[in-house]
Amino acid sequence: MLSHLFTPTPNQMKCEYCNNEVQPGAANCPACGAPVPAVNVTPAAAPAPRQAPVHAASVQPQYQQQYSTPPKRRLVYILLAVFIGEFGVHNFYAGYTKRGLLQLLIGLLGLPFVIGPLITAVWAIIEAFTVTQSADGREMLS
Numbered sequence: 001m002l003s004h005l006f007t008p009t010p011n012q013m014k015c016e017y018c019n020n021e022v023q024p025g026a027a028n029c030p031a032c033g034a035p036v037p038a039v040n041v042t043p044a045a046a047p048a049p050r051q052a053p054v055h056a057a058s059v060q061p062q063y064q065q066q067y068s069t070p071p072k073r074r075l076v077y078i079l080l081a082v083f084i085g086e087f088g089v090h091n092f093y094a095g096y097t098k099r100g101l102l103q104l105l106i107g108l109l110g111l112p113f114v115i116g117p118l119i120t121a122v123w124a125i126i127e128a129f130t131v132t133q134s135a136d137g138r139e140m141l142s
């Protein structure tokens with residue numbers, strides 16, 4: 001009798017016990033009184049995840065202002081890579097500490113066999129041409 005008063009909307013759901021229509025947000029079924037699962041009330045909670053990317057984007061500028069060190073210079077990075085890059089010095093300069101340590105290890109341990117520094121020197125030259133950002137994500141100054 002009352003059911004024709006409610007205009008059915010996509011948000012409207014049915015009671016899982018008596019199949020009667022339940023208003024969105026209602027705690028109990030009006031027909032049988034069974035509790036409505038909280039999962040069915042999601043339309044109200046749906047906008048929450050959308051705020052996450054907006055929040056992350058707004059954090060970015062604040063993070064940019066927190067840099068305490070001046071930006072790295074690309075010319076310095078390239079010169080270090082070309083001349084002493086086989087020992088990872090350019091990566092230490094740009095903040096890529098792990099990569100620098102790896103090159104230092106390969107360069108030093110491979111020193112008696114020549115091939116070690118050769119590998120890291122080629123590696124360093126490639127980085128001199130391709131790496132344009134320091135480890136903190138900032139573009140290096142040209």
Ligand SMILES: [Zn+2]
Pocket residue numbers: 015016017018019020029030031032033034
């Ligand atoms: Zn019911």
